[in-house]
Amino acid sequence: MAFGSFRAVSGASLALDEGEIIGLIGPNGAGKSTFFNCLAGDMVPTGGRIVFAGADMTRASPEAHARAGIGRTFQVPTTFEDMTILENVMVGAFLRHPRRADAHEHARRIVEMTGLKDQAGQRARTLGTPGRKRLEIARVLATGPRLMLLDEALAGLTPAELQQAIALVRQIHATGVTLVIVEHIMEVIMTLTQRVLVFNQGHVIASGKPDAVVKETAVIEAYLGHGRRKRRP
Numbered sequence: 001m002a003f004g005s006f007r008a009v010s011g012a013s014l015a016l017d018e019g020e021i022i023g024l025i026g027p028n029g030a031g032k033s034t035f036f037n038c039l040a041g042d043m044v045p046t047g048g049r050i051v052f053a054g055a056d057m058t059r060a061s062p063e064a065h066a067r068a069g070i071g072r073t074f075q076v077p078t079t080f081e082d083m084t085i086l087e088n089v090m091v092g093a094f095l096r097h098p099r100r101a102d103a104h105e106h107a108r109r110i111v112e113m114t115g116l117k118d119q120a121g122q123r124a125r126t127l128g129t130p131g132r133k134r135l136e137i138a139r140v141l142a143t144g145p146r147l148m149l150l151d152e153a154l155a156g157l158t159p160a161e162l163q164q165a166i167a168l169v170r171q172i173h174a175t176g177v178t179l180v181i182v183e184h185i186m187e188v189i190m191t192l193t194q195r196v197l198v199f200n201q202g203h204v205i206a207s208g209k210p211d212a213v214v215k216e217t218a219v220i221e222a223y224l225g226h227g228r229r230k231r232r233p
């Protein structure tokens, strides 16, 4: 993916198996979001191909991606502030449940599964960060995705909230959903993913099982080591 003469992502390749959980990691500006946006249909790549379940999705619209079963969350949750939590989730549910009563029932089940039942009747504007993150996940889940793309969906949570969110992602995966996760929180990557791709300056510099990848010198130098130095007082 090039922006003018600047190549934000170059030569990155990922073959994703059904049922996998893949992590995309790397320093700020490495190209993770750009790669992710191409997978989600929010950017049309300037080169390469994206194929999902046998269909070429390279130039397909975000709507076509949702219909095909690819759902994404946004780093900054984009909720309908004056609608209730249940209504927000119904927006996603309408994709596969055109009748209002069916969409309502489906959304109710998703709201319960995602731990938002007690707030279902409240307006989205009343939610704090953890609730917003959950609602973002719930609304995508309501579209019935086969593949969910999570863009820092677990950032900004307290340790206890993070554990609950990890449990929710596990629960979603257990229902048969394949996941691609962009995340800076290494605990999320190490506990949830089966395979990671490490981006640096637009290139994939390492890929493989998380516990092996984090030991690679190139990954430590480009990403993990840098983070450790930054965290030192």
Ligand SMILES: Nc1ncnc2c1ncn2[C@@H]1O[C@H](COP(=O)(O)OP(=O)(O)OP(=O)(O)O)[C@@H](O)[C@H]1O
Residues within 6 Å of the ligand: 003, 008, 026, 027, 028, 029, 030, 031, 032, 033, 034, 035, 199
């Ligand atoms: N629309 C755009 N136009 C021009 N350059 C862009 C555009 N979007 C991203 N870039 C550039 O592409 C590079 C990769 O950005 P990207 O957002 O994909 O990185 P990232 O790894 O997701 O970083 P972060 O962890 O901060 O989200 C950066 O240098 C960024 O400035």
